Every structure is written in C-alpha cells, then in structure tokens.
Amino acid sequence: MTDSKYFTTTKKGEIFELKAELNSDKKEKKKEAVKKVIASMTVGKDVSALFPDVVNCMQTDNLELKKLVYLYLMNYAKSQPDMAIMAVNTFVKDCEDPNPLIRALAVRTMGCIRVDKITEYLCEPLRKCLKDEDPYVRKTAAVCVAKLHDINAQLVEDQGFLDTLKDLISDSNPMVVANAVAALSEIAESHPNSNLMDLNPQTINKLLTALNECTEWGQIFILDCLANYTPRDDRESQSICERVTPRLSHANSAVVLSAVKVLMKFMEMLPKDLDYYGTLLKKLAPPLVTLLSAEPELQYVALRNINLIVQRRPEILKHEMKVFFVKYNDPIYVKLEKLDIMIRLASQANIAQVLAELKEYATEVDVDFVRKAVRAIGRCAIKVEQSAERCVSTLLDLIQTKVNYVVQEAIVVIKDIFRKYPNKYESVIATLCENLDSLDEPEARAAMIWIVGEYAERIDNADELLESFLEGFHDESTQVQLQLLTAIVKLFLKKPTETQELVQQVLSLATQDSDNPDLRDRGYIYWRLLSTDPVAAKEVVLAEKPLISEETDLIEPTLLEELICHIGTLASVYHKPPSAFVEGSRGVQHKRLPGSAGSGESESPDAGSAGGVSEAPPAVIPSQGDLLGDLLNLDLTPPTATGPPPPSSGMQMGAMDLLGGGLDSLMGDESEPPHIPPRTHTPQSPQLPHQSPSPPDYSPTELGGDLGGSPAMGSGFGGPPAAMPASFSAPVSGGLDDLFDLGGGVGMPMGAYSPPKTIWLPAMKAKGLEILGTFARRAGVIQMEMTLTNKAMSVMSDFAIQFNRNSFGLAPAGPLQVLTPLSPNQSIEVALPLNTVGPIMKMEPLNNLQVAVKNNIDVFYFSCQYPISMLFVEDGTMDRQVFLATWKDIPNDNEAQFQIKDCHLNSDAASNKLQGSNIFTIAKRTVEGQDMLYQSIKLTNGIWVLAELKVQAGNPNFMVSLKCRAPEVSQCVFQSYEAVLKN
C-alpha cells in the first residue's frame, strides 16, 4: 500500500470524511488522516477548513504525527491566524521538552509560522534555545533568528537577538558557527550598512577553524563570509589562502567555487614574485577543470565563472584549452559558453587547434551555435594577428558552402577583419559581392554596404551595387539605411563625377522622406558639409579610422573586479553587478579587490593606487545599431559612478549625438574608435569627463560655429569659453545636464569655505619636503591648494602626485604643475584641480584621502582629510515638493541630529553663509520664535543630503538634523556645517 491511496476521494465529500477521521479515538486512524491531509496539501488542494481538527492532534507523543501536524501548521497558519494561537501553548511547552529533537523542532516550526501574534510568543522560547546546552538546538535557533528577522526585523533588534547571534560565531560547535554565519549573512543582505559581520583577525581565525569541521553547506556559508574580509597584509592573506586551499578538493562544487572566490580575491594582495603565488596559481587550474566534468547545470555556472577568471588571470587555464572543446551532445547553453572561453584562451600557440575546432562547429546542426562559431573565427583573426590569414581563408571556405546564415555571419565578421587589417585582404571582396543577393539580415546587409562604400574605388560597379540597395530604401532597417547613406557619400567623395545623381537621391531620401531623426540629422550634416566645403567633407568622411581593438567584448575592468569578488553568485552568472538586479538588497556595497601590498611594485604610487588594474580600459565596439545608446553609456555611467540616472535624458541624447555620435557617424564607420585622450581647453581645466570621439582637429566650438542652428548646441557652446572647464568638471552623475545649469554655476559667489592650510607632510618625514595644504572649491572646481617648501640642501624636481582610492573618487585632474625645480629654502604655491571620476573605495573616516607625492628624491605618503563641503555641487537646490517627498521617504533610522554650539549668527546670516558653500536653503518656517531652515545639498556622486536647521533667536546653539539615504556621510556633513558657520 503506498501513499497514492491518500489521493483517492470518495463521493461523500473528502473534507467531511477527513474531519471524522481526524477526530477518531484511534491513534492510527488519526495519523492516516493527517497524512491524507498533507497529501492533499502537497498537490495544492485547499484543506485549510480542517485547521482546528488538525491542531487538536498536535498534543501527542508520536513524533511522526507531531511533525506532520507541524507541516500543516506552517502552510496554513497564515490564513488562520486566530486559530494558530491555539497552537502556541504546545510550542512553548515543547521548547522545554527534555528531548533536544523536540525542542529544536518546536523552535524551528514556530519560526516558520509567519503570524505576527505568534512571533511575540516566540521570543522567550527562542532566547532560551539560543543558549541551549545542546548544539543541535542552538544551531536550529540561530536559523530561527533569521526567520524572525524576515517577519519582523524591528523585533529582532529590540530583543537583542543579533548580539546573541554574533556571540554564536564563537561557539564551540562548528555547525552552530556555520549556521550563525549563514543567518547573519542573510540578515546583513537586507541591511547593507549595518556592519553586522564585524570581521577581525580573531573571528576570521574562528571561522577558519570551523571551516574544517562543519558540513559542506556550512563551508559554503563560511567561505562566502570570508570573502568579504580584507586582510591586513600579505602575510595574513597568505595564511588564509593556505587554510582555504584544501577546500579545492571538495566533492561539492559549490564549496570549490566559493574557495576559488576567496583565493582569487586574496591573491591580489600577494606579491607576484612570491613562490607561493605561483603555487597557488597552479593549484587553481585542476579544480576548475574538474567542475567541467560535472552535470551540465553545474558546468554552466562553472563556465560563466571561468569566463570571469580567464579575463582576470588568463595564466591559470592557458594550457587547458582542450577541456573547453565542445561535444556534440552538450546542451546548447554549455556549448555557447565553452565557445566564449575558447576565444578568450586563443593564442598564437594554440590557434591552429582552435581554428580546426571552430570550423568543425560551423557545420553542426544548431543555428545559434553555428553562428557563434563563425563569429568566433572572426574574433580569433582580430585577436591573434598571425592567424588572420588562416581565419580569412576558413571564412571563405564557409562562404562557399552557401548555407545562408553561415554566409551572412561570415560577412559580418569579415567586415571587422577589414577594420583591423585595412588594405590586406581586399582580394576577397569579389567573392563577397557574389553573395550580395542572398543577404537578408540587416546586420549582414549593413556590413556588406560598409565594405562596398569603404572600398568603392576598387569595386568597379560599386555605384550599381549601392543603387540596387537604394531601391527598397524605406523597407530597410535603420542600421542599413544609415550605412547606405554613409557608403554613398563615401562613394561620391571618391568618384564625384559619376555619382552625383545617386548622392542627391540618397540625401533627399534621408532628409525628406524619412521620419527617423538619426537618419535625418545625419543626412543634413552630410548635406551641409558637402555643400559648404567638399574638401573638409572629404577630410572628415574619409578620415583614417582608428584600428579596432583586439578584445572586443572584455568586461570593463572595474566591473570585472567587482564580479571577481562575487564569484559563484548570481551576479557572476549574469555578469552584472549585484546592484543591477538583486531585488531586496536595498543599497549595495560595492566590493573591490584589495590592492597588492608589500611587493616591489607598490613602491610606485601608480601601482599602489590602481590596485593592479592599471591597464587602460580597452575600447569596446558597440554594435552599429545602438551607437547612440553606447555613447550615452560610455559617457554618462563612468565605471564607478553610482549616482541616480540623469533626469533629462532626452535633451542629452540630442546634445550628445551632435557632440560625438553625429561626428562619429560622419566618419562613416560603424565602430566606436578607441578613446582619444581627453583634451584640455586651458591649462587649468580639468579632464573632460565625456570622452568625445570627434577627430582631434575638430574642437566643439568650431563645430558649433559650422553647424549652428541647433538649440542644444547654442546653449551648450554659446557660453563664454571660460565657462567650459566648470561645466566639464561638473560631477559625474550630472552628465550633460550640468552643461545647462552652467549659468548658475559660473555666477555663484566665491565665498565657499576653505579651511586654513595645515601641515600635511612635515619636512622631517619627507627628506626635507614640507607640504602645507588645504582644499577649496572655486567656481565649481575642486582644488587642492598646496605650499611646497624645500627644506633640504639639494634641489627638488620631477614632482608628481597620486591619490589612493577614496570614498568619492577624487583624483587629480591634471599633473602637478611644478615646472621649475625647487631650490633649497624656496616655496611654491600649487593649485591642483581635482575631479571625481577616480576609483572609489570607502575610507575610514569617510573624508580621508591618502596621497603619494613623488620627487626626484623619493616617494612620500601622507593622508589628509578634506572638508566634505567642497564636494557640494552648485546645482544642489532641491525642489520643495521633491524635498518634502524625499524627507518622508528616507527612513527615520537615517536621521542624524547634531548640535552646533556657540554660533552667533541669525538665521539669515547663517543661510547666506551656508549658501556660499553650496548648502541651499529652500524653505524657511518660523515656529514660536524658532527659525527652521530646510536645506538641501547634493554631493558630486549624486547623493542628496536634506537638512533641517533650527535657530532660536538669542540661543547660540543650533540644532541640525540631517537625513540622507547614505547615512555615513552625515557626520562629515555636520562637520562642514560647523566649520562653515564658525568661519
């Protein structure tokens, strides 16, 4: 007899019959009845009507019956809260039972009953169970705290359960430790700033001890927790690595991957010349390979992570290419991932093998896979120069197969190869042209048109070919239309005599008959360019294109760093930072790899501050279709900015296009050229945060003059040139909209508070170099003002400066301008403009800045604290309505109150003074002789701080309440208030 009998029903009505059985005197019958109820529940039938009858069965010695009733309770208590109270007494009693199994079961079940009334009764038993003598009960109770927190977080904090939970990390039993860690991690996820996991060397040591003895799941929790720790130095880092390495041989792949995460992160701190570093690298390869022999689902997750690992440290798997070869019966999701990694690992040494494989794959059945394989051949050609010729001939072979989608894909990648190796493989153009008619996908058509336009002078019938496309111009997709427009203009510039008619036709199609603004704008630009100055047009349109970069799809380094810290998580599967998609994580801490220490290279401030990612971000080729979108991404979300999205994106789109996108398209290429080094307009001006891809000889003002007309351009460039630096140095988060706020920014009073200079680096410590300094915000530019004094006997020269990562991404916007050598006893005043687009790391205190100054003698380090007021931006006035809504919206926990003593100002004077430092009063209210000023502040990274300042006439003590979504800044902001008001 099996359980399936529980599913059979009788005609009389199931519920009725079950009710009778539940109330039976016979234990056996009761149990059978409860089982029937559970069975119905599992398949989604509603049996909640039996609640009182089932709860009646709870008082029993039979453990199985008790468990079954508990199962039922957990499911239905929520829908019958009043009835559920009936069960409380039994729970409380069971929590005192001599049998630990029953105590644990009771506390466990109570936690699962998500009814507020019951949770109140739960607190006392839970407190006892957390201190129970039996570890089994303690570890169950630890999890229960997490459950309770999920239901009522406030209650958990009020009852002090969090502290008890923290104590359990030092429990003698490893399982208890593991569960406490798991519970704390879960709680911490919903409280990102609560600093629940106070990791210090002592707790780390306890965790490492527990790691060896707890279950595999516990090991995962502990390893994930360890990964959040930042070791003090390389020695500690190495000792943790040594104790974690054995986990790489665990049978559970999740343990292995979590261990890999810890090692990948802590490795950053090890000096590269250390023997242990090499050993560790070698140890990482086998477990990663082993993950690939597991079930396909595990393989998939492993492959997504390996993809990150090979980007960060390609040396680990460089000899393991073969394990990524695709088997024909791999699931498609595994095949595609393997292909990706094969390309990443491709090098001159193994390219022959890889190409042979890729060619094999290109004849498989699955269309997606075949396409990707063809694309991969193109990527190999771009990555490994020596193989380019072979790749091209392989692609030609594939084109000969005439399989439609293979041909189209091949043409798309050949276009990229042309971009990388211009004037090398043009002999194949004839073969490509043969396949013109079979192309039906926009991307392939656009690629082909680009090729025809680019090499128009070598294709005899280029005009015929392009004309044939023109017939169905309106039916083409936008990317084909744009490409066709550009190609015909190129053709015209190359063969002006024969193609005049053609170019007029396409220009009129683009400007008059199209309602696509991109197309129209581009058409107009060409038109004016051609009619004004054909020579200039030629220079612009036929300008030499920068080569495309070899790594077309690398993850952006800061994101990669963050993802490496998240190996094994969902973030690593999606290759997105957790903040981008995890619901419920309100506010996210960005994890960063620790910088290396102790190694020889950290002597130079460069390596020290960049933490191993000093390589320039490689250029990314966006697909042609969303050039605009990519430009926007590129410009408006610099790697580390976490500010809110810019409010007026429509405006920016237009402006950006004219600034960069339009010109880029003008050049007639589909790909974003590599970043041109940012230009500086005046020696003082900081770097342009927007890296405009216009050709170097085209300054935006000239362009504005040429094209005129557009309102966005007018407002953007009509301002006095002196205003340019201010606008461009404006905060990252603001993007272009700051440009429009320019008027206000320039005219603002110069009264921003700047503290007096203090000694940052005494001559004693710096071989005679003394640095006094302060920070100031002048005309919207943050400046670091220093007095350098040479107190040594010899001449100092070759000054340079570098910042460590800091809370707000402050970085020098230009080199340190000490042009003449500093002779003994000479002083020099230097003002260094700063920007806020540097790498970010939270500092303690928040406004701490670590600086390295170099001269011909040595490198010196010092740290200083900047007044946070210099980060207050000029457009920090918040709308009143928004202010009200935001004030309400920010939880009260985030409110901080401070008292400013001995300030003899009236409220208006105070308001004026604060305004000078970009603290804007947006409303004032007088209640019973007390002035309430409501003020708003915006930081460079887009954080808003709202303040309420209470000023009572005759009382020199002001009260200030600060509310901010990032409460960490409150303390610093308060200090600024104090400093500004008292000076």
Next chain:
Amino acid sequence: MIHSLFLINHTGDIFLEKHWKSVISRGVCDYFLEVKEKAVEPENVPPVLQTPHHYLISIYRDKLFFLSVIQTEVPPLFVIEFLHRVADTFQDYFGECSESIIKDNVVTVYELLEEMLDNGFPLATESNILKEMIKPPTILRSVVNTLTGSSNVGDKLPTGQLSNIPWRRAAVKYTNNEAYFDVIEEIDAILDKSGMTVFAEIQGVIEACTRLSGMPDLTLSFMNPRLLDDVSFHPCVRFKRWESERVLSFIPPDGNFTLMTYHVSSQNLVAIPVYVKQNISFFETGSCGRLDITIGPKQTMGKMVEGLMVTVHMPKAVLSVNLTASQGNYTYDLATKVLVWDIGKLNPQKPPNLRGTLSVQSGAPRPEENPALDIKLKIQQLAISGLKVNRLDMYGEKYKPFKGVKYMTKAGKFQVRT
C-alpha cells in the same frame, strides 16, 4: 536562500510543491514552462532563469525538472548541488526517482524535504543521518508499523549530526564485516575523422561499500598515487594525510558512498582502447548515401572489450537505412533518426563491421552536417589510467574485515567525428 521547490514532469505538469518560507504561487513556474517550450529538448533549458521577482534554478534529472525558486543572492551552484542531492536522496530511498514513485511516497518525500532544508538552509543531507530520522519505506516495515502502531520517524537526535564525523552513525553492528572498493574510470574523448585524438581525458571515481562495525579507521594506499593530481574527496578523507603521504585515510560512512573522484587531465597521454574507421557520405545526385563503420581493438592492455555499442544521430533527411552488420544487431528509429548498433564483445581477430546504404528523402538538399558517432564500451578488471590500489588497512577495531577492489573502464562521452 532556497525559497521553494517545484517538481515538474517532462510534459510540464507541476506535481509537487514545497515552500520553506512563505508560499509562492505556482504561477512563477510559467516563466520556466515558457522557456521549456522554446527549448524543444528538455536538456537545453538553461539552468538559471530570471523572472521579474524571482530567480529560477533548475536541474533536469530522470525526466523530471527540479525547479527551485530563490529571491535573494544565493550561489547558484549551491542550489544546483542541493537539488541533485534531493534527487539522489529520492533514488536512495525509493530505488528510483520518478513521478509515480514520488507520488506513491508523497508523505515521506515531504518529511524528507522538511528535514533537508530549514528556512532555505540545508539541514541534513547525508543519507546516513536522514535514514536515522526517517526510515526508508520497505514492505516489511509498513507491515510491522501497521501491526505495532510504531512510526517510521526516529524520535532520537541522530547521533552523527553534531559529532566531528557527521557522516557516520554511531553503534553500527554487522555480523559480516566487509569493505569493497570499485575503481571506475570513464574515458571522455573526441576523435576526428582520421581517427586522431582531438581530446581525451579520464574521469575516475572510487565507489565504496563499507559494512563495518564500530568506528573503523581505514587507510587506502595506491601503487602509483602520482597519477592523481586533480582529486575531490568525500568529506571523510583527511586532506592533510593525502597532502603529505598520498594515502587516503578516513573513517567511512556506513554503506555505499563515493570516496573520491579524480580526473586524469588531457595533458597526460590517455590510451584509447579501440580504433574506429568510418565513412558516411551522401551523394550529390540521387537520394542515397553510404555508411561503413569498422571497429577494432587498439590499446586494450590485453583485456576483453565488452558492451560495445555505436549510436549515430542521422541527419533529419535520412529516411531509412539498409545495412549489414558482421556482428551484433542494429536498429534505426525512424522518428528520432537514431541508429544504434549493438555489437557486444569485440572480437580482436575479426573486427566487426557495419555497412550499407542510407536512403535520403528525395528532393531534400544534401545534408550539411555530418553525424558524430557515440561509442559505448566496457572493460572489466582494468583502470585505463593504470591506477592500482596497493593495500587497505584498518585501525581502531579488532575484527578482520573482508576486503575487495574491483576495476572497470567505461566509455564516457566518447565521440568520433565524421
């Protein structure tokens, strides 16, 4: 952590759900079912899916989907490993893992799931411990239970759960004490058209069956441990001893378990036991093709190759086949286009051959893709990597156990491209 679990059969019916936190409507599975529809083959459903409010992580095993729902950032491998553990447990308890057997034991299944996870945190996943808490159903036990009214839920705290050896229950007693070890190696290989090895590696596993009384402490040593550079161990193995002495020292769980898995990498030379000569071609004109496959022994180390079987996934256009096998039988499934040639033992003197014609749908274009051959084979008493167990010693107990080691080599993912 893991929020809910849904069991779904291959036609897309949800037949069991379990929630460890609040109840999530089974409507969440619609996202999954939609992707499943699109994927055509159930194997191709991606294991991690994103929905507006949840993440769905699934595995496909024994024609069932185990679908878990999570809401917060959880390591996906952790979830996948756990789901496989659930499937393993069902297999272990009920002898198979199928929709009907799960439905037949739904209450036990529910009790098990409750015991395996608490608030989404794994609680007890070791089969030894679970069996102490919830006894597996047997016919005898259900008869006894009905007569005596006793239950199949243990009412004592499982002994192993908190000790340093959570995998072993206390007070094990056997009249016959025995310990058997099976060294099983699978060859994963890809051979190209000309028979050259593109890629080959060995996945090895040591399966153990120990029925030993008390707390035995075992030491297993190898003749050639240097072969093993990439290993994963059962938690019972003392890693330090392995690092320093290259011996496996452990207190075993009771019953069947996987002691270790290892991986002999593609950088070592891997012996390929058979050679395959094949020619599958389709004619440019006329609607037919030709097939000719011969298999012969290569590096068999003097052992007999058994259970030889060749599977070919023919292109869709192949309507029927007309072949002659010099040994064994062949079948061609018209619906799935799978040709299976069951050869049996390999005769080294007379290599088996299969040849004949393939008829292709008339008018259809010549098939582009070339079907790969999938080879299955078995060799008893041989570990193809050359791994050999040296000796097994037992400490801590007085009795003398029966000991045995068996070797076996199998083809894993062994493919020949054509």
